Amino acid sequence: MDSNKGDSSHSSSGNSQSETFGSGRRRNSNTSGIGADAVCRCGYYVVTRTSWTTSNPGRRFRGCLESNGNYCRTFEWIDPPMCIRSLVVIPGLLKKLNGYEKKFEEVPVLRVELQAAYIVKRTLLFILALFLILFL
DSSP, X not given: XXXXXXXXXXXXXXXXXXXXXXXXXXXXXXTTSOOTTOBOTTSBBEEEEEEOSTTSTTEEEEEESOOSSOOOOOXXXXXXXXXXXXXXXXXXXXXXXXXXXXXXXXXHHHHHHHHHHHHHHHHHHHHHHHXXXXXX
């Protein structure tokens, strides 16, 4: 068995299901909510992810861990839908943040260039001082 897989057994009685986890313990949960350590119909653990689409920026959801395209479509939103204002503001803030991150990535390169320029200036100043001492 794959290390990401777990055994699952689902028994429908009304609106609840029984889930078996990797440790063998059982937990009853409502079918309207996926437990934090639930196992999907594929036998993989359900994982929590964050959506960064423009229609659901930063909204968390739980779903099937299988990512090869043959997953069981187990899916549930954790966070409620966002208001229209949030859907307008958050993508703009993310764009700004990405711009700042890009500039921040340039800082080490600029620092190396600045250090190199400092070493060149210091060396030239030393040569000038040595020249003045020797020839004046």
